[in-house]
Amino acid sequence: MTIDSIAARFATEGSPGKVEVHSGGFINDSYRLVNAVKGAPDYLLQRVNHNVFKDVPLLMNNMSIVTDHVRAKIERETPGEVKRRCLTIIPTTDGQSYFKDTEGNFWRVLRFIEDHLVFESTTDPAIAYEGAKTFGAFTVMLNDLPAGKVGCVIPDFHNMKWRLTQLKESISKDVADRLKEVKKEVEYVETRSKMMLTIHELGEKRAIPLRVTHNDTKISNVLFDLNRKGLCVIDLDTIQPGYVTSDFGDGIRTLTNTGEEDDPNLDRVSMDLELFEAFASGFLDSSRDTLSDTEKESLLYAGLLFPYMQAVRFLIDYLDGDTYYKVKHPEHNLIRARAQFKLTQDGEAKMKELRQIIRKLS
Numbered sequence: 562m563t564i565d566s567i568a569a570r571f572a573t574e575g576s577p578g579k580v581e582v583h584s585g586g587f588i589n590d591s592y593r594l595v596n597a598v599k600g601a602p603d604y605l606l607q608r609v610n611h612n613v614f615k616d617v618p619l620l621m622n623n624m625s626i627v628t629d630h631v632r633a634k635i636e637r638e639t640p641g642e643v644k645r646r647c648l649t650i651i652p653t654t655d656g657q658s659y660f661k662d663t664e665g666n667f668w669r670v671l672r673f674i675e676d677h678l679v680f681e682s683t684t685d686p687a688i689a690y691e692g693a694k695t696f697g698a699f700t701v702m703l704n705d706l707p708a709g710k711v712g713c714v715i716p717d718f719h720n721m722k723w724r725l726t727q728l729k730e731s732i733s734k735d736v737a738d739r740l741k742e743v744k745k746e747v748e749y750v751e752t753r754s755k756m757m758l759t760i761h762e763l764g765e766k767r768a769i770p771l772r773v774t775h776n777d778t779k780i781s782n783v784l785f786d787l788n789r790k791g792l793c794v795i796d797l798d799t800i801q802p803g804y805v806t807s808d809f810g811d812g813i814r815t816l817t818n819t820g821e822e823d824d825p826n827l828d829r830v831s832m833d834l835e836l837f838e839a840f841a842s843g844f845l846d847s848s849r850d851t852l853s854d855t856e857k858e859s860l861l862y863a864g865l866l867f868p869y870m871q872a873v874r875f876l877i878d879y880l881d882g883d884t885y886y887k888v889k890h891p892e893h894n895l896i897r898a899r900a901q902f903k904l905t906q907d908g909e910a911k912m913k914e915l916r917q918i919i920r921k922l923s
């Protein structure tokens with residue numbers, strides 16, 4: 562089917578005829594539908610990758626529940642801004658949240674949010690603060706939406722215990738014959754596993770609550786307005802039940818790294834304390850009164866857990882022969898794993914400072 566004929570299945574306003582490829586995001590394909598009618602909005606047409614997301618109807622149902630919930634809150638607080646502060650799903654002409662084409666692809670349409678800025682990465686503490694504040698506010702808006710209302714899109718996604726079990730399996734199979742190259746990394750994983758299961762155990766004991774969490778809190782998943790103020794959280798595909806530590810931890814992992822996620826030069830990889838403080842400060846400024854004391858204490862461990870978990874995930878994929886992440890060369894997953902271990906170790910070395918920051922801000 563052509564993009565035009567797919568777009569025609571949705572209940573859009575005006576005449577959104579012109580199609581432009583929209584960059585951003587490696588998982589889904591996105592197109593901007595430019596409206597020919599003045600005053601009518603543009604739209605974002607997306608093909609949802611059903612190889613990564615096995616249950617797109619469940620994902621879209623989560624997205625509808627969450628956007629309805631958030632919209633109701635924004636409508637009460639800042640009525641004029643609903644369309645900019647919350648994603649709007651445009652239904653199909655027969656009232657569905659997605660359209661499945663004849664080839665089995667899943668499509669959705671969102672209202673395009675005009676006049677926004679996106680930061681792929683940043684070293685500016687003011688942007689880190691604003692982005693984190695927007696994620697924290699999202700957590701707060703979802704505080705009264707019971708976790709059981711949304712479905713699990715990727716089972717055990719951020720379950721450290723499960724990731725360690727997976728690693729054991731990959732080690733014992735060693736299908737790609739690479740175990741001999743990663744002895745040091747495997748040893749490191751073992752020496753830290755007890756500490757890294759802290760959050761999992763708090764969850765098991767229900768000492769921290771299951772919430773509806775975003776699970777992909779990189780800075781590029783916040784839209785900013787032209788004054789560089791946080792506007793809207795986007796990319797709701799991985800919304801599912803989780804702990805607040807996921808949204809804090811992955812934000813810290815992606816934002817504070819002075820190197821690249823796959824930096825081959827480990828000297829460049831470290832946890833930037835100023836960015837850590839900016840992110841923690843923004844996140845807590847919006848969520849301080851909502852999070853429990855135990856949740857706030859757990860944020861410290863989240864900052865170490867997420868680089869570690871990501872390292873373990875890359876290591877697993879390396880041992881498995883690169884079946885999950887796209888790689889540019891055979892050593893890519895190993896290099897990524899090493900960079901994430903380095904970030905973890907640097908975080909460990911700065912534990913005292915990180916603890917002080919979290920305490921001060923809690």
Ligand code: GN1
Pocket residue numbers: 587588613777799822871
């Ligand atoms: C994947 O594709 P992207 O960058 O949004 C992964 C995340 C990892 C990240 C590491 C569904 O996310 O969990 O943290 O790569 N998403 C999924 O770069 O596995």
Ligand code: MG
Pocket residue numbers: 588777796
């Ligand atoms: Mg994503």
